[in-house]
C-alpha cells in the first residue's frame with residue numbers, strides 16, 4: 277500500500293535528515309516508526325502525506341506517485357487531538373464527511389454504530405472540554421477513520437496521555453484492530469507501545485533505517501507486556517536503538 281524507495285531529504289545540505297531510506301507497508305499491516313527526537317519522523321510523515329516533496333527517491337501509495345495523489349490518500353491523526361471546541365462530538369466526527377460533501381444524514385447510522393464501538397455513544401452531544409484525554413483521542417481517531425482512507429498515519433496519538441489511560445487505549449485498540457481493516461503507519465517514542473501494537477517496526481537512525489519484525493500472534497492482549505518473550509524483545513530493541521545511536 278505504501279512503498280518508499282531510496283528517499284533522501286535535507287533542510288540543510290551539510291546535515292541530511294535521511295539519505296536513501298526505504299520502507300514499505302502492506303495492506304492491513306500495523307507498522308511503527310521509532311527514532312530519537314530530531315531523527316526525522318515528522319518530516320517522513322510530511323513527505324508521505326504530500327506536504328513535502330522528496331528531493332530524491334520515490335513514495336508510492338497504491339502504486340501512485342505525486343504529492344497531489346498522496347494528499348488525498350491518507351487519513352492523518354496528530355498527537356494533539358485538534359478537536360473543534362465549538363462542535364459536539366458528533367459534529368467533530370462528521371467533519372471529514374462535510375469536507376468531502378458527502379451525505380451526512382445517510383451516514384449517521386454507521387457513524388452512531390462506530391461511536392458506540394468507541395465507547396462514545398452517550399457523549400455524541402458533549403463538547404470536547406467535557407471529555408477525558410482518552411475520550412478526546414478516541415473522538416480524534418474516529419474522525420480520522422471517517423475520512424474513509426485505508427492508510428492511516430498516526431503521529432504519536434497517545435503520546436500526551438498518562439500511563440494508565442495510554443494502557444487502556446492500547447487494550448481498546450488491540451480489541452478493535454481485527455475489525456478496522458485499515459493499514460496504519462504509526463509514530464511513537466514508546467518501545468513498549470510499538471512492540472505491543474505493531475506487525476513490524478522501523479527504527480530511524482542517523483545512517484539509515486532498520487527493520488524489526490514483531491513475531492507475536494494476534495489477537496493480542498495488553499497483558500503481553502508482562503510476558504518473558506515480550507520483555508526479552510523489548511530489551512533487544514532497546515539495545516539496538518541505543519547501540520545504533522551511539
Ligand SMILES: Nc1ncnc2c1ncn2[C@@H]1O[C@H](COP(=O)(O)OP(=O)(O)OP(=O)(O)O)[C@@H](O)[C@H]1O
Pocket residue numbers: 287293311312313314315316317318319320
Ligand atoms: N521546516 C524546517 N526547516 C529546517 N529544519 C527543519 C524543519 N523541520 C524540521 N527541521 C529539522 O529537521 C530535523 C528532523 O525534524 P523532525 O521534526 O522531522 O524530527 P522528529 O523525529 O519528528 O522529532 P521529534 O520526535 O522531536 O518530534 C530536526 O533537526 C529539525 O530541527
